[in-house]
Amino acid sequence: MELTPKQQALELINKSKRILLVTHEKPDGDALGSITSLYLVLSKLGKVATAVVLDQVGPNYRFIPKTEDFTKGLAVLRDFVISVDCSAATADKLAYNFQDGKLNIVITPKSGNFRPQDVSFAEGSFQFDLVIVLDSADWDQVGRPYADNAKLFQTVPVINIDHHSSNDYFGTVNLVDLTAASTTEILVGVIEALGNSLIDEDVATSLLTGIISDTGSFQHSNTTPKALTVAAQMVGFGARQQEIIRNLFKTKAYTTLKLWGKVLSQLQYDAAHRLSWTLVPFSFFAETGASVDETSGLIDELMTSVPGADVVVLISEKEPKVLSGSIRTKKGVDAAEIAGLFGGGGHPGAAGFKLVDLGIDQAEGIIVNKIREYQAKSGVGTGLGESPELIAPTAPPVLPEPVSSSPTPPDEPSGEPAEPSPEAPPALEEESAMGEEKLAKNY
Known part of the structure; x- marks a missing residue:
């Protein structure tokens, strides 16, 4: 009888001695919780585990145990x-x-x-006999560790553990569960099968961090009965829930609050299409002293705070003409499908995309109009022919008190695109067509 992906993964882990752990670039709470929990467990089992995280761990995530053990570079011998x-x-x-x-x-x-x-x-042989890739839909998300060492990843067995619907199933073994709220939720079952008494307070805290991070503290539509059950189980193992909540949701640096305020002041709302969006031009970071990571969490604040919006979009220019789009949707609207319009992907309630060689103002018009078209096809709004009235939200999201700690992660902000008019001059129509062409070329 053929082994299940979970059984195959356990077999590979048990027979391996030197294991490399990697996750996606710009890791979030689920990525960091996944790589940390598995690193701690493999070390307990006597394995030589190497956890590679090239990016600096943000202040809000430094409470996660053993992040100081992360390897900043991957020298494959x-x-x-x-x-x-x-x-x-x-x-x-x-x-x-x-x-x-x-x-x-x-x-x-x-x-x-x-x-x-x-x-x-x-x-x-390589110094690693197994690679485990966590919370990553494809090799592009892994970034430099793969790009610089492709032969290693193509030679050594790879276990791909993830919960994204856009996963490419690139591993030797693919433990991909699209119903899981987070990758750490999947890992709980793997760790329990590896042995008894492996989940202590630190492991449980790391695993619960991933669940809380990806469910927005159980506020997102991906919060399932199983996610709540597993979370309760982790609290039972001693997970420090209040420490997680305090660091992820209640601590914001002064520069973060300045950036968020600037972004929120330009929030746009299209009532007809139940769409809200804002921009974070690259200049905002210099003007507020914030880092590009300080947009983290803003999109989730908007989704829970903007009344009447079924779709919320944050477009952030983290480098000139390099744009990251974050999408959050309410139940019944597929965020991953919308992100797919721009070459991205993700989950039904939370997704993202990346665009290059496109100015943020030009991209805004293209992105917003495509989402309006999507909503109109779904029976929401009137499409592009009738320019809907833009109405400001009744109340902005409530921000936490500023703290004196160093910057934390934020998300994206800015203005609203003018609707194309049937009487617009040909030059404007040409410019819009050029933008569409460039966007299509990039994605």
């Missing part, structure tokens, strides 16, 4: 094997020396003589 045919000669002594930048290996024969044709070379 591989043995180089030199073989000598001893059929015509036998070796007596072996020595080596370094000279003029060269390694000289000296073999003294006991009988006969060695010839150059007796020597052959081959690449040996």
Whole structure:
């Protein structure tokens, strides 16, 4: 009988000794909770585990245990094997020396003589015998660790553990559960199957961090009965729930609050299409002293605070002409489907996309109009032919008190695109077409 993906994953983990753990770039609470919990568990099992996280762990996530153990770079080592045919000669002594930048290996024969044709070379094994990729839909999300070491990932068995519907099933074993609220929820079952008493307070805190992060503290539509059950189980194991809530949702740096205020002041709301959006131009970061990571969490605040919006979009320019889009939707509207319009993906309630070589103002018009079209096809609003009135939300999201700690993660902000008019000059129509073409080319 064929083994299930979970059984295959357990078999690989049990027989491996040196395991590499990686996750996506710009890791969130689920990614960090996943890689930390598995790192702690594998270490308990006597495995040599290496957790690679190239990005700086943000202040809001530094409460997660053992993040200081993360490896900031991945230097993949591989043995180089030199073989000598001893059929015509036998070796007596072996020595080596370094000279003029060269390694000289000296073999003294006991009988006969060695010839150059007796020597052959081959690449040996890597220092890792298993790779586990966490919370990543594809190799592009893993980023540099894969790009710089593709041969390792193509040679060594890979376990792909994820819950995103956009997952490419790129692993040797794919433990992908689209019904799970987070990757850490999947890991709970894996860890329990690896052995008894492996989940202590630190492991439970890491696992619960992923669930709370991806469900927005159980406010998002992906909060399932199982997610709540597993969360309760982790609290039973000693997970520090209040510490997680305080760090993820109740602590904001002063620069974060300044950035969020600037973004919220330009919030747009299209009542006809039940759509709200805002921008974060690159200039906002310099103006407020905030880092690009300080937009984290803003999109979720908007989704829970803007009345009447079924779709909320945050477009952030984290580098000039490099845009990240975050989408949140209410039940019944598929965020992943909307993100797919721009080459992105994610979950039904939370998704994202990336665009390059496009100015934020030009991208705003294209993105908003495409979402209006999507909503109109779904029976919401009137489409692009009738420019809907834009109405400001009745109350902005409530922000926490500023703290003196260093910056934390935020999300995106800014203005609203003018609706294309049937009487618009040809030049404007041309510009819009060029933008569409560039967007399509990039994604």
